[in-house]
Amino acid sequence: MKKQTKPASVKKPDGTLKRYFKNMKTATKVDYATYLGVILAFAVVMACQSAGLLNRQVTGMLVPICCYICMAVSLNLTVGILGELSLGHAGFMSVGAFSGIVASMSLGFTGAGDVVRLVAAIAIGAVVAAIAGVIVGVPVLRLRGDYLAIVTLAFGEIIKELINCLLVGFDENGLHIRFNYDGNSVMGDLGLTENGVEIIKGAQGAAGNEKLSTFVAGFVLVMITLIVVLNLVRSRTGRAVMAIRDNRIAAESVGINVTKYKLTAFVVSAALAGAAGGLYGLNFSSLASTTFDFNASILVLVYVVLGGLGNIWGSIVATVVLYALPEALRGFDDLRMLVYAIVLILVMLATHNERLRALLAKVLPRRKGAAVHG
Amino acid sequence: MAKKFEKGKMVPVPSHSIIPERDLDKSPILECSHLGIDFGGLRAVDDFNLTIGRTEIAGLIGPNGAGKTTVFNLLTKVYQPTRGTILLDGFDTSGKTTAQINRMGIARTFQNIRLFSNLSVEDNVKVGLHNQEKYSALTGVLRLPKYWRQEKAAHERALELLSIFDMQGLASHKAGSLPYGAQRRLEIVRALATNPSLLLLDEPAAGMNPSETAELMENIVKIRDTFQIAVLLIEHDMNLVMGICEGICVLNFGRVIAKGTSEEIQANPAVIEAYLGKKRGS
Amino acid sequence: MVFLQYLISGISIGSIYAIIALGYTMVYGIAKMLNFAHGDVIMVGGYISFCTTSYLGLPGWVSVVFAVAVCTVLGVVIEGLAYRPLRQAGSLAVLITAIGVSYLLQNAAQLIWGATPKNFTSLVNFAVPEFLSRLNVSGVMLVTVVACIVIMLGLTWFTSRTKLGKAMRACSEDRGAAQLMGINVNRTISMTFAIGSALAAIAGVLLCSYSPVLQPTTGSMPGIKAFTAAVFGGIGSIPGAFLGGVLLGIIEAMARAYLSTNLANSIVFAVLIIVLLVRPAGLLGKYVPEKV
Numbered sequence: 001m002k003k004q005t006k007p008a009s010v011k012k013p014d015g016t017l018k019r020y021f022k023n024m025k026t027a028t029k030v031d032y033a034t035y036l037g038v039i040l041a042f043a044v045v046m047a048c049q050s051a052g053l054l055n056r057q058v059t060g061m062l063v064p065i066c067c068y069i070c071m072a073v074s075l076n077l078t079v080g081i082l083g084e085l086s087l088g089h090a091g092f093m094s095v096g097a098f099s100g101i102v103a104s105m106s107l108g109f110t111g112a113g114d115v116v117r118l119v120a121a122i123a124i125g126a127v128v129a130a131i132a133g134v135i136v137g138v139p140v141l142r143l144r145g146d147y148l149a150i151v152t153l154a155f156g157e158i159i160k161e162l163i164n165c166l167l168v169g170f171d172e173n174g175l176h177i178r179f180n181y182d183g184n185s186v187m188g189d190l191g192l193t194e195n196g197v198e199i200i201k202g203a204q205g206a207a208g209n210e211k212l213s214t215f216v217a218g219f220v221l222v223m224i225t226l227i228v229v230l231n232l233v234r235s236r237t238g239r240a241v242m243a244i245r246d247n248r249i250a251a252e253s254v255g256i257n258v259t260k261y262k263l264t265a266f267v268v269s270a271a272l273a274g275a276a277g278g279l280y281g282l283n284f285s286s287l288a289s290t291t292f293d294f295n296a297s298i299l300v301l302v303y304v305v306l307g308g309l310g311n312i313w314g315s316i317v318a319t320v321v322l323y324a325l326p327e328a329l330r331g332f333d334d335l336r337m338l339v340y341a342i343v344l345i346l347v348m349l350a351t352h353n354e355r356l357r358a359l360l361a362k363v364l365p366r367r368k369g370a371a372v373h374g
Numbered sequence: 375m376a377k378k379f380e381k382g383k384m385v386p387v388p389s390h391s392i393i394p395e396r397d398l399d400k401s402p403i404l405e406c407s408h409l410g411i412d413f414g415g416l417r418a419v420d421d422f423n424l425t426i427g428r429t430e431i432a433g434l435i436g437p438n439g440a441g442k443t444t445v446f447n448l449l450t451k452v453y454q455p456t457r458g459t460i461l462l463d464g465f466d467t468s469g470k471t472t473a474q475i476n477r478m479g480i481a482r483t484f485q486n487i488r489l490f491s492n493l494s495v496e497d498n499v500k501v502g503l504h505n506q507e508k509y510s511a512l513t514g515v516l517r518l519p520k521y522w523r524q525e526k527a528a529h530e531r532a533l534e535l536l537s538i539f540d541m542q543g544l545a546s547h548k549a550g551s552l553p554y555g556a557q558r559r560l561e562i563v564r565a566l567a568t569n570p571s572l573l574l575l576d577e578p579a580a581g582m583n584p585s586e587t588a589e590l591m592e593n594i595v596k597i598r599d600t601f602q603i604a605v606l607l608i609e610h611d612m613n614l615v616m617g618i619c620e621g622i623c624v625l626n627f628g629r630v631i632a633k634g635t636s637e638e639i640q641a642n643p644a645v646i647e648a649y650l651g652k653k654r655g656s
Numbered sequence: 657m658v659f660l661q662y663l664i665s666g667i668s669i670g671s672i673y674a675i676i677a678l679g680y681t682m683v684y685g686i687a688k689m690l691n692f693a694h695g696d697v698i699m700v701g702g703y704i705s706f707c708t709t710s711y712l713g714l715p716g717w718v719s720v721v722f723a724v725a726v727c728t729v730l731g732v733v734i735e736g737l738a739y740r741p742l743r744q745a746g747s748l749a750v751l752i753t754a755i756g757v758s759y760l761l762q763n764a765a766q767l768i769w770g771a772t773p774k775n776f777t778s779l780v781n782f783a784v785p786e787f788l789s790r791l792n793v794s795g796v797m798l799v800t801v802v803a804c805i806v807i808m809l810g811l812t813w814f815t816s817r818t819k820l821g822k823a824m825r826a827c828s829e830d831r832g833a834a835q836l837m838g839i840n841v842n843r844t845i846s847m848t849f850a851i852g853s854a855l856a857a858i859a860g861v862l863l864c865s866y867s868p869v870l871q872p873t874t875g876s877m878p879g880i881k882a883f884t885a886a887v888f889g890g891i892g893s894i895p896g897a898f899l900g901g902v903l904l905g906i907i908e909a910m911a912r913a914y915l916s917t918n919l920a921n922s923i924v925f926a927v928l929i930i931v932l933l934v935r936p937a938g939l940l941g942k943y944v945p946e947k948v
Contacts, residue, residue, distance in 0.1 A: 155929075251490070340763060353742060
């Protein structure tokens with residue numbers, strides 16, 4: 001043993017603060033640094049905003065970026081921590097967004113305040129997406145590997161089509177919902193009274209929403225998402241989930257209920273995506289279900305993969321950079337998705353090819369504590 | 375009540391297993407009777423009867439392909455047996471899942487090492503402690519006092535278990551980066567963490583040199599003595615098997631061909647035939 | 657009578673799915689990877705055929721040969737550049753790379769040919785006998801079904817009788833052992849991609865003749881559905897892909913006609929999910945449990 005190993009006692013603030021940090025596990029340090037980074041970024045953006053340094057284009061991006069950070073972090077829980085490839089994550093965002101819009105519009109009809117409506121939208125979005133997560137997860141998580149990927153993709157498409165058939169309105173008699181499966185119903189069939197509001201209009205989606213989302217709400221949601229995911233990962237639940245990812249059979253052999261923990265991780269991930277959807281839905285005056293198609297799922301997957309599977313702060317950085325960069329390069333609109341694709345392929349080759357990895361290891365300085373021999 | 379263990383009464387099927395002297399007054403931990411499984415038309419294991427005492431170290435040996443690992447997989451319900459019953463501490467295990475079997479008290483290691491290779495050594499052991507920690511996912515997310523208390527206990531317990539093999543210094547290393555021998559030892563520690571009453575070891579000495587094997591032998595006996603559990607092991611290293619196993623069961627073509635102490639097994643013509651082939655002209 | 661018409665249209669669209677699914681299943685069976693970009697090779701095939709007929713004014717059959725040639729080369733190049741370096745990597749890494757390739761092809765096509773849909777003129781325009789045209793059977797439908805059956809039989813013969821086909825089956829069973837027996841695994845996998853992509857080109861031409869709108873995303877949905885069909889029939893199995901494709905086409909046509917136009921895709925996917933839950937390896941697939 002060449003390297004010294006970490007002493008046994010951690011997490012106990014005995015002695016000076018310096019010693020506390022020295023004794024802290026690397027994982028814990030990374031977690032705290034992640035929180036700190038997000039808080040600092042928030043403070044900087046707020047300062048710039050009050051100083052009037054941000055133009056409209058940038059301020060318009062702030063809420064979507066927060067939403068996509070939540071999406072990427074929550075997808076990382078499924079793909080990186082649980083190790084199952086989900087290609088339908090945007091479906092849960094869609095469920096969250098539309099149920100959130102319904103909740104906030106309905107509450108608006110009863111005259112509730114903006115903050116209440118926003119919080120309700122996010123909470124309802126999370127709950128409905130969690131329910132969708134259970135419905136999808138129970139059958140899907142029995143499948144393995146590629147089959148699971150293709151079925152999540154199928155579920156994403158099914159959710160999109162179902163929302164396309166949905167007609168929803170609200171009046172003093174409560175919620176009116178009609179499922180337009182044959183394509184013959186129109187909004188008039190809902191039988192809304194004169195004061196009623198039309199909320200979801202089938203394939204047109206939702207229009208005329210009030211934009212209630214704020215950057216502060218986005219920041220809070222990002223922090224909540226981070227706390228949920230990071231604390232979950234560092235708990236017995238998270239260990240069980242990662243054990244299943246690394247070796248399902250061994251996990252069973254030490255008494256872990258594989259179905260239960262797979263479902264837990266999947267549903268938490270879906271709920272967080274739903275919350276992100278709730279926030280996202282109230283950031284635009286109109287929203288169609290095609291916003292959350294297969295391509296949206298892939299986009300988030302790209303953030304997660306480029307940030308590093310299982311690497312939470314990586315997901316955040318990748319999301320911010322990849323969301324902001326194309327917006328900055330608006331002029332090269334045609335090229336930007338092409339560049340995306342090429343970068344995605346190159347990163348996969350660079351990180352997963354033995355020879356390229358060996359080459360990179362030679363060029364880059366060695367990371368500390370990467371491996372022990374002997 | 376110091377009732378002497380009677381073979382015919384306690385076990386549904388007469389078993390010729392050798393229960394060590396000190397276990398004779400206790401009921402056996404494991405009783406298999408007429409256990410069997412078919413893969414397609416092949417009878418991989420047939421009419422397998424075995425009884426293991428509370429603190430016995432038993433060996434399961436046999437030529438390659440005899441069905442030894444299949445027996446382990448039947449005991450832990452990786453495969454559901456086609457025939458027969460398994461009683462663990464007197465309880466029937468039929469219809470249970472692998473995870474439930476572990477919670478009932480059987481822990482195992484694998485022939486081809488199956489660690490959680492991206493987790494740290496300590497976390498591997500903590501996964502083994504999973505069912506002894508009792509806080510919910512929500513408590514974990516909110517980090518309530520219960521979380522801190524139990525995590526601290528788990529951390530200390532993990533290091534204590536690792537110290538059996540003098541591995542506490544490796545606690546923060548990634549399990550996948552450990553050398554081969556240490557990985558095998560970590561698997562045993564992880565299995566022990568689940569607080570079993572019967573430990574199944576699948577070729578624990580595979581790939582070890584003679585001095586490592588000798589150390590392992592000492593450690594297996596030490597584990598039995600400190601935890602007061604039964605151990606059933608599959609091993610090809612005859613020095614290990616003859617050295618520490620109090621009872622040995624020999625399997626060939628899925629059937630038990632001999633049971634007894636190491637002396638009895640070494641003298642048994644059927645065993646010699648299974649390993650070396652038939653003598654010419656006899 | 658109406659039912660018969662729906663059935664026929666289901667069988668013909670199903671035959672296109674089946675041709676695409678055959679390509680998927682070959683690649684999955686041998687390279688053990690989900691080639692997500694397969695659907696986009698179809699689109700490339702369609703565009704190549706479109707360009708040769710519309711811009712160069714060459715006859716239809718030449719354009720098919722051209723499309724097949726280009727797609728074959730494209731398939732081999734994709735395999736060599738993007739997938740071969742990842743032979744030892746996990747399936748997740750390969751799948752994500754394949755998604756990247758799919759994106760690359762779509763966006764490259766958009767750069768070259770623009771996002772506005774092209775109007776593809778059907779390459780098949782002979783008249784069908786009267787008793788068939790009364791059932792709304794068009795020339796394209798006939799050609800599609802015949803092509804599909806011929807390709808299925810051809811592939812079955814190829815994999816069971818020829819040397820290369822046997823090498824493919826060996827690679828599919830155990831790549832390491834095949835290599836030890838002197839089979840060039842890389843070359844065999846390349847050949848598989850070549851065959852799969854050639855099939856995709858044919859499927860592309862037929863698909864565009866069937867529904868003449870050609871745009872960079874033309875291949876995605878048929879690609880996904882064909883993969884669904886391959887999984888449905890049991891991935892890796894040639895008769896399975898054929899059966900899955902045709903059944904999927906029929907289910908889709910029936911769902912559209914009798915249940916709901918808006919939910920046809922959902923119904924198709926729901927059937928897939930149910931089949932996978934009942935038979936995790938598909939209709940004709942073999943389920944291999946993980947060895948302990």
